[in-house]
């Protein structure tokens with residue numbers, strides 16, 4: 001099932017649980033605006049190359065639309081649409097005053113030089129600058145993009161609209177970025193996992209973790225979990241997968257991955273088949289790479305008791321059903337990875353106030369939001385006798401539906 005069909009399915013299940021009116025349901029589902037732009041740049045050798053960029057603005061009933069920009073070869077309109085919709089429910093679950101959006105360019109950033117990436121980002125920004133803004137739509141990093149990408153968007157946007165640090169989040173600290181934003185999604189995953197395990201009388205320390213993806217989210221989650229005494233027994237990225245049953249030394253792996261641009265070849269672990277990473281024996285599985293990674297073919301082999309969805313829509317609905325029957329507890333993406341957008345909100349607030357917080361404040365506010373988020377999700381699970389995914393979806397939908405109804409429609 002593609003990302004959009006899977007997301008729409010979860011939306012419809014939640015809408016049915018809440019008993020939403022069919023017309024309201026339709027209005028919530030259809031994106032506010034879908035933008036598709038052509039981005040042609042000269043490569044370093046002078047030849048021209050064209051890419052297609054997207055920005056889907058899904059909903060703004062609770063505030064400015066918010067969401068990352070992804071650079072990846074598999075970016076397509078349906079996927080961006082699904083990711084934008086997930087942002088709407090995610091910001092509502094986190095209870096931050098935003099709607100949802102997502103953008104992307106169908107490109108392989110590893111094939112582009114830094115100057116080509118800069119040109120591409122600037123052209124994309126030129127195409128969409130009049131449709132984004134501090135109180136309209138605020139981009140942030142996602143797969144294949146980072147603080148530097150945000151700095152280029154900020155600079156290009158500011159040429160048209162004047163210096164506007166709050167137009168993007170996840171930007172470098174020197175340009176008004178927030179302390180703690182780089183680690184925020186991984187730290188949020190840590191806090192979410194801690195809160196979940198506590199419900200089962202467990203703590204991070206002593207649990208065995210398997211993590212797919214060692215980029216921003218996966219590497220920070222690995223580092224913070226291992227700092228808390230969790231044992232990371234297997235990790236994978238696009239270069240390969242590695243296992244050490246006694247626990248991987250994460251600081252050494254981080255150095256290796258930085259030097260060699262991947263986890264492959266790390267001397268402190270054995271190489272394993274990347275396609276069997278989910279079958280590794282562990283207590284907690286954390287997918288932190290692409291969507292749809294857990295599907296009906298690999299779900300049956302999963303041994304973890306808990307899955308914490310650091311990636312967006314990593315679990316296909318068919319896999320969801322299989323895992324539910326196996327009794328695996330899944331902490332859904334729209335709650336589990338909301339630490340990133342929550343600290344993006346703190347960054348935006350700091351930019352608007354012109355007052356910078358220290359990192360302790362950022363991290364402790366994040367913990368408050370993540371802990372409260374799980375409590376709110378669990379209350380919906382109890383009210384509607386549903387699993388955590390439907391608890392999160394009904395929580396998000398209910399908040400957005402209420403805001404939409406309160407605002408009303410033009411007569």
Ligand SMILES: NC(=O)C1=CN([C@@H]2O[C@H](COP(=O)(O)OP(=O)(O)OC[C@H]3O[C@@H](n4cnc5c(N)ncnc54)[C@H](OP(=O)(O)O)[C@@H]3O)[C@@H](O)[C@H]2O)C=CC1
Pocket residue numbers: 141142143144145185212213214215216217218236237238239261262288289290291310311312337338340341
């Ligand atoms: N960044 C953020 O703040 C947030 C991100 N997310 C989600 O988290 C996920 C990861 O994002 P982020 O860490 O930012 O992205 P990055 O681009 O920083 O990292 C992605 C990681 O996934 C790896 N990867 C890609 N394809 C595969 C594959 N087939 N098998 C194993 N590993 C793979 C990449 O390997 P390589 O680098 O070698 O290509 C890299 O390690 C995405 O789903 C994103 O939407 C969610 C909330 C916020």
Ligand SMILES: O=C(O)CCC(=O)C(=O)O
Pocket residue numbers: 066067068069090138139140141142169170312337338340341342344
């Ligand atoms: O920080 C943000 O604004 C958005 C992060 C994001 O894209 C996501 O949560 O999927």
